[in-house]
Amino acid sequence: MMQHIILSHKEIEHKTKRIAYQVYETFANDSELIIAGISSSGFVFAQKIAKQLEIISDIKITICEVNINKQNPSDTITTSLPEEAYANKNLVLVDDVLNSGATLIYAIKHFLNVPLKKFKTAVLIDRNHKKYPVKADFKGLSLSTSLQEHVQVVFEEQNSYVYLS
Numbered sequence: 001m002m003q004h005i006i007l008s009h010k011e012i013e014h015k016t017k018r019i020a021y022q023v024y025e026t027f028a029n030d031s032e033l034i035i036a037g038i039s040s041s042g043f044v045f046a047q048k049i050a051k052q053l054e055i056i057s058d059i060k061i062t063i064c065e066v067n068i069n070k071q072n073p074s075d076t077i078t079t080s081l082p083e084e085a086y087a088n089k090n091l092v093l094v095d096d097v098l099n100s101g102a103t104l105i106y107a108i109k110h111f112l113n114v115p116l117k118k119f120k121t122a123v124l125i126d127r128n129h130k131k132y133p134v135k136a137d138f139k140g141l142s143l144s145t146s147l148q149e150h151v152q153v154v155f156e157e158q159n160s161y162v163y164l165s
Contacts, residue, residue: 006151007141007162012124015140016045019122020052022138026120027059027090034091036064036079038107042095044155045124049094062086066093066107073106083114090118096153098123098139101132108134125151125162
């Protein structure tokens, strides 16, 4: 199967920084922010955004891992922080790729059980194939693909990349 590189390591770093600046602009008047990443690649991307935010701002950043069954997103969702830790706080929910929107919308539903001050979403790749009415507030790249194509994000220390197969 052919792989086409969509984003190189350097391009991912650039898009991560740009998203971090957009997040900072949105929350510049706030002192605290929760960055919640959907487990595995979304969590890695959340950590990268959080690291950039710590460099460019004095906002207190707390990272949270969101565990969701991507094959059956209606299963119970758990987080690495108790609900009290993000209640009445600002939160950015992060994933690597927004495909149909199912994972993101079920994760959003989980966080809506707790009152939040402000709630935004961020993704590295938005594929424009949504089955659910969900959007990314911050996105690295919008990509129109066929439903048969697959977008994969690979996060490695010095060689991260995104490819289409």
